[in-house]
Amino acid sequence: MVNRFLWLFVIGALCAGCSSTTSRAAVPVTDATETSPSVVSDSTIAVTPPRCVSPTGNETIRIWHILPDQNAGKLFNELVTGFNASQTQITLKSESLKGFGAMLDRLNATPKADWPDIVISSTASLERLTDAAGTITPAECPSGKASAAGLLPVVAAAYTADGELQAIPYGVSTLLLLFDANEMTAAGLDPKQPPTTPDALMAASKAVVERGVGKYGLVVHEWYANYVIQQWAAQRGTIVAAPNNGRNGEKISVDFNTADNRAAMKWLDEVVRTGGATWIGGQQTGQEDLVRVILDSTFTIHTSGSIGDILAVEGRGQLSNFKLGVGPMPGPGVGGLVGGNAMFMIDHQAPERAGAAWNVVRWLTESSQMARFDVATGYIPPSAAVAAEPALVAAWKQHPELKVGYDQLAAMSGSAASAGPLYGPSIDPVFWALTHAILDDHADPGAALDAASKQANQLLADFLAKRPTR
Known part of the structure; x- marks a missing residue:
């Protein structure tokens, strides 16, 4: 484990690269988009001039x-x-x-x-x-x-x-599994073969705790409902928003209450209750999970965009006893959004x-x-x-x-x-609320998924009502 006095330095170094896309306040739920004025030609022949040509001047x-x-x-x-x-x-x-x-x-x-x-x-x-x-x-x-x-x-x-x-x-x-390779080794696990399925991740998280290597295994935060619904759907090759994940500009709707998603919600609850994970709630900087991996945990699911910064800090010798390990996004298949x-x-x-x-x-x-x-x-x-x-x-x-x-x-x-789905409005707050419903309120997975679907569809309808004609 890294000495706890380092955590302020670590979060400062990592958060120099933070993007507010991971902060609650940074992502509005709904927003209107300004429309540009239409251009009507009075020519009898409709000719669309090119909008992008090689420049001739400065x-x-x-x-x-x-x-x-x-x-x-x-x-x-x-x-x-x-x-x-x-x-x-x-x-x-x-x-x-x-x-x-x-x-x-x-x-x-x-x-x-x-x-x-x-x-x-x-x-x-x-x-x-x-x-x-x-x-x-x-x-x-x-x-x-x-x-x-x-x-x-x-x-x-x-x-x-x-x-x-x-x-x-x-x-x-893309999202990947980031972990402390030294702790995996100490727990008798092979850091060159990190867990790639949900069950394997839960087993590894539990092993780290049971073998006294770390206080916690996996770090879970409020983005996890998003991860296990949308990332795992991409791995399965299934659509989240019908039709066609909104890729053709048509009106879309969601129904999150599927057998796969109910199983995912049960997994999320179980990994925190009995699988050695720690539930930390919201992420104000988007990097709290990384700090916890450095301090008292072993695994987190995090963006690959942080790897360069972590390696830079690690290379300066400022993370004693910590060695970054990286594996694919665990799930039912291969890949990530x-x-x-x-x-x-x-x-x-x-x-x-x-x-x-x-x-x-x-x-x-x-x-x-x-x-x-x-x-x-x-x-x-x-x-x-x-x-x-x-x-x-x-x-x-x-x-x-x-x-x-x-x-x-x-x-x-x-x-x-x-x-992946092309929503228009941000529905991230819907997923945050779903994670809290499962882990704070211990809600029934089906009922929680129905509520999330209703909230998301309302946001989609509100956005569509304001949307300019394409």
């Missing part, structure tokens, strides 16, 4: 991003400087916002004419930004289809709506300005630049071409933990089930 391009301030944000600033030094036609300016919630608030409070040219934001932004009728798809820009052709199928699917890739993935992540962020291009009805923004996107997502970014941050390469870059191959050889997320996503298809 342009200034602005980016707003949600990249964490530590490794990712620091390196991104260096890349912006590098882009500006590489040419003289386009001046790139960037601004950092503290997570998806802050990004959404800023966009809602800003007139459309003052929006940036590029928004780097999470998968949750897809429905809102495309509904605003304000994004330009990669396929509309020169060589856009070719630039997107090599993406991993599930990564492309995550940012696809209405059959069209809506943004270029950038900082890709795509998280992280992507580059959305905003339409300012200025085709050459859009073309300049596209040149920025292409430069930042060129394979060697992406490899540099992924090596420094621990993000997952979005394509096999980036994964083959020598810098990334060398980093994976030194730290195999960084490759687990890539292997997990590479094993998945590009189906709507693998891509």
Whole structure:
């Protein structure tokens, strides 16, 4: 165990990279999206001019991003400087916002004419930004289809709506099992063979406690209902929101009360009651579970986007007796949903300005630049071409933990089930409430799932009532 006096330092170091997407206050339940004015041509022949063409003059391009301030944000600033030094036609300016919630608030409070040219934001932004009728798809820009052709199928699917890739993935992540490899070894478990199923995870969690290695095994927090419903559905290849997980823009609804989900709720209750897990409730910073693994527990399910920061702290010798281990997301199958962020291009009805923004996107997502970014941050390469870059191959050889997320996503298809549901409104609070109902109130799983379905469907209906016509 790490001495407890280190915990303040550890949470400070890790939370330098926190995104407010994991905080209750950061994710609004409902929100209206500003609609752009329609354009009606009085021409007798309907001709749609291109919205993205190669620039002929000088342009200034602005980016707003949600990249964490530590490794990712620091390196991104260096890349912006590098882009500006590489040419003289386009001046790139960037601004950092503290997570998806802050990004959404800023966009809602800003007139459309003052929006940036590029928004780097999470998968949750897809429905809102495309509904605003304000994004330009990669396929509309020169060589856009070719630039997107090599993406991993599930990564492309995550940012696809209405059959069209809506943004270029950038900082890709997924959920993985993070653990203290030293404690697994001390408990007689093999850290090179971490648990991959729910039952195996419960058994390992229980073994750590029973053998006196750790006070607790698994750390459980309020996101777990989300994990065991949505992540496990993707592993099974089943749809969560009908029809088609909302990927075609149609009206959707959910029914969480299924046999699989009732079993998942029972597992969640049992792992806390008898499986050695500790229930910590909400996560204000999104990193409390990692701190608990360092202090008094062994396992947590957490985003791969934190691995780079943990390895950096570990490499400085500031986590004595702790060794990071990483395994695939435990569940009924293989895989996990795509998280992280992507580059959305905003339409300012200025085709050459859009073309300049596209040149920025292409430069930042060129394979060697992406490899540099992924090596420094621990993000997952979005394509096999980036994964083959020598810098990334060398980093994976030194730290195999960084490759687990890539292997997990590479094993998945590009189906709507693998891509996950595209809701529009945030229904995360519904899942938080469901976790509390199961673990605090010991609610009947079926009744709790019915209540969650009703709440989610009401949010979907409210969002649809405000939604502009697509």
